[in-house]
C-alpha cells in the first residue's frame with residue numbers, strides 16, 4: 542500500500558487508542574509497523590539559516606557517522622518490521638559515502654516504502670542513476686526559495702543551478718528508463734522573507750514532474766534565522782495556500798500544507814501514534830542504548846527501547862497530548 546494512502550486511512554481513523562492497539566498487535570504478530578528514519582551521518586554540506594547546522598557550536602557538538610560495517614545488522618534487526626524506511630532525517634545522508642547501501646538493504650528486505658531526504662547538492666550523476674534505477678519511492682528535496690536569491694540565501698553554501706540540474710537529471714533518467722519512480726517531493730519551509738515568492742512556485746517548477754509539495758511554516762530549531770510569518774502575513778499565507786492548492790490540482794501534485802496550526806500552538810493528537818511508529822536511528826543510537834548492532838535481534842532492540850511498555854502507556858494513559866512541533870499538523874490535498 543502506498544504511504545500516502547496509509548496516511549489518509551490513518552487520518553480517517555479518529556481514535557488514537559485504536560490506532561495504537563493496531564500498531565501494538567502488529568508488533569506482537571511480528572508484522573511491519575515501524576517507520577524507520579536513519580541518519581547515516583550527522584553532518585551537512587550546507588549551513589541553512591533556519592537549521593541548527595547554521596550554528597558552529599551545534600555542528601561541533603553533534604557530528605558523527607554510522608560505520609558502513611553496521612548497516613547490515615541495523616537492516617537485519619529493523620527492516621523486516623518496517624513499513625517505511627527513510628534515509629535522512631535531521632541531517633544530510635549524502636555526506637555518508639555509503640548511504641545508497643541503506644537504500645539497497647531496504648530493498649533487499651522488501652520494505653514497502655523507501656525514501657531519501659536530501660538537499661541534493663552532493664548527489665553525483667551515478668548516485669542519481671542508482672536511486673532512479675532502484676526505483677526508490679520518493680526523493681524529498683529541500684528548497685527554501687523559489688528563486689535563486691532566496692534559495693541560496695537560506696541554503697547557505699548551495700547552488701540554485703545544481704538544484705535545477707538535479708531535478709532535470711532525475712526526470713531525464715526516469716524518462717530514459719521509462720520509470721515512474723522515484724516521485725519528487727519538495728520540502729519548502731516558509732518564513733517572512735520567502736513567503737510571497739511561493740505564489741510563483743508553479744511558474745518556475747511546473748515542468749519538473751513534482752509529485753508532492755510540502756509547505757511548512759518555519760520553526761525555531763536553533764537556526765540563525767527563525768522569523769516565522771507574522772500575524773499580518775497569515776491571511777497572505779492562507780491566500781497563497783488556496784492558490785497553490787488549485788494549481789496543485791491542475792498539475793496533479795499532492796499538497797501537504799499546514800493550514801490548521803500555522804503557529805504550532807495546538808495540541809497534536811497524532812503525537813502518540815507518531816511516538817509508537819517512528820523509530821530514529823543515528824550515529825549515537827548504539828552508544829545511547831548501550832548496544833552492539835551485531836549482537837542483538839529485533840526483540841532485544843525493542844526491549845532496549847522499552848517499546849511495548851511505552852506503547853501500552855500511550856494506549857492507556859489519559860488523553861493529554863502535547864504540541865508536536867516536529868510532525869506538525871499537515872492537511873493532505875490530493
Ligand code: SF4
Pocket residue numbers: 585586587588589592593594595631632633659660683696
Ligand atoms: S536544513 Fe537540511 S540541508 Fe539545510 S543545513 Fe539543515 S540538514 Fe542541511
